[in-house]
Amino acid sequence: MKKYLLVMTIVLSLILSACSSEQLDQSNIEDVQLKSISTSELKEKLDDSSWVLVDTRSNDEFNGWRLNGIKRGGHIPNAVDFSANWLRVDVENKEKILDETLKNKGIDKDKNIVLYCSNQNDSLKVANYLSQKGYENIYIYDVNEWANDESLPMEKYKNYHLIVPPSIVKDILDGKTPETFENAKQIKIVEASWGDEDASYSKGHVPTAFHINTDLVEPPPTWMLADDKQLTQFALEYGFTKDDTVIVTGENQMAAYRVAVVLRYMGVEDVRVLNGGLLAWKLAGYDVETTSNYPTPVSDFGSKIPANPSLITTIDQVKENLTKNEFILVDNRTWDEHIGKSSGYSYHDKKGRIPNSFYGYAGLKDSNSLDYYRNIDNTMRNFKEILALWEDSGIDINKHLAFMCGSGWRAAEVLTYAQVMGLENTSLYSDGWIGWSNDPSNPIETGEPK
Known part of the structure; x- marks a missing residue:
């Protein structure tokens, strides 16, 4: 027998007042009626196409982090996120993006929608949002009931720790030792951006972080990956060791992500990225710091650089492997870049693609976008949705995937997401399209792929 949970106007009002930036219409709050569902009932509905299970928590919790007191991290199988x-993000065309997100995830008005979280508040916010869009069959579930039962499965990404909440x-920063950091020796927080401190860092950064100009790992005028000598000098001057x-x-x-991949290539054994970047930090309500912090140089990195050379695929390796069946070069540029309609860059005019490369999606607008791989709050997109894109392009994840873009930035992020999911037979073709097309002897294709 289903229990009916009448959500009191005063409760929703308190929740919404705490999130006034969401700008939700409260005129029909008193008409919202939510139904609860038991664990036994939910188990029966998991494979029913007329039901959709929706995880309304943070992306980090969905990925596998054990936050807010939950016993087990990850999400219920078959759940979408x-x-x-996402309702708190202020971006252009927000409603259009969210509508498209609902559509892509199959969260349709004619289905039964089960919203779950561990604190009830997240589900209530999403329930109110959906109800104002005309959704009626909305159920609420406490995921703690599922997580507390060890016999029930929960899914999490194999390497969820690579992107941090x-x-x-x-x-x-508060001196605690959170999960997956139990063996961390020296934890260093860095801010990566192009240019000097005034370009981004001085306007606000995560406390204690020191600034890294990306020119240090891809020096001008070519902006290709620095050589071993340059990377060794960088490591020593900025105080990095292999045990960090x-x-x-x-x-x-x-x-x-670009700097993180380079640090891993150099041989730093534990490198992670703040999931969602500075936006996620601010959305969490944490203060930024505007004063400068500086690294302490070291005299020894602890190993020869690079200690993890297989993470980077060189241009010669691309040429050698392009026609091999077990190798796939994934082109993470826009469609216009892939077919040769646009170079993608104001400072590079050569257009086209590397023959035999596979279109791997990126952004919708330009070389600074990764819409296909991010949620509206810039966190990592549900990996099943990413896999669906790759399947559409004929990308076989059982083969070695070398990710590329124009110069390595977009592809470094995609590579990390692949490794979060557990696809470790992967690498970054760091020189990308710019490195390839700068050599007139290299073949180029244009137009739609056959």
Whole structure:
């Protein structure tokens, strides 16, 4: 027998007042009636196509982090994600993006929608949002009931620890030892962005973070990956050793992922990225710091650089492997870049693609966008949705995937997401399209792929 949970106007009003930035219409709150569902009933509905199970918690909890007192991290099998955090983001065309998100996830008005979280508040916020869009069959479920029963399965990404929630970073700053950091020796937080401190860092960064100009790992005028000698000098001057645990943050996430991949290539054994970047930190309500912090140089990295050379695929390796069946070059640029309609860059005019590369999606607008791989709050997109894109392009995840873009920024982020999911037979073709097309002897294709 289903229990009916009448959500009191005063309760929803308190919740909404705490999130006034969401700008939700409260005129029909008193008409919202939500139904609860038991664990036994939910188990019966998991494979029913007329029901949709929706995880309304943070992306980090969906990925696998054990936050807010829950016993087990991850999500219920077959659940899709629609985080309450997404309602708080202020971006252009927000409603259009959210409508498309609902559609892509199959959260349709003619279905029964089960919203779950661990604190009730997240589900209530999403319930109110959906009800104002005309959704009627909305159910509420407490995921703690599922997580507390060890016999019930929960799914999490194999390497979810590679992208870190803001609350975990805050715990570290407060002197705590959160999950997956038990063996961390020296934790360093860095901010990665192009240019000097005034370009981004001085306007606000995660406390204690010191600034890394991306030119240090991809020096001008070519902006290709620095050589071993340059990377060794960089490591020593900025105090990195192979035993460090490094969390890379930044307003521009691509810069953070680019630097993170280079640090891992160098041989830093534990490198992670703040999931959602500086936006996630601010949405969590944490203060930024505007004063400068500086690294302490070291005299020894602890190993020869690079200690993890297989993470980077060189241009010669691309040429050698392109026609091999077990190798796939994934082109993470826009469709216009892939077919040669646009170069993608104001400072590079050569257009086209590398023959035999596979279109791997990126953004909708330009070389600074990754819409296909991010949620509206810039966190990592549900990996099943990413896999669906790759399947549509014929990308076989059982083969070695070398990700590329124009110069390595977009592809570094996509590579990390692939490794979060557990796809470890992967690498970054760091020189990308710019490195390839700068050599006139290299073949180029244009037009739609056959």
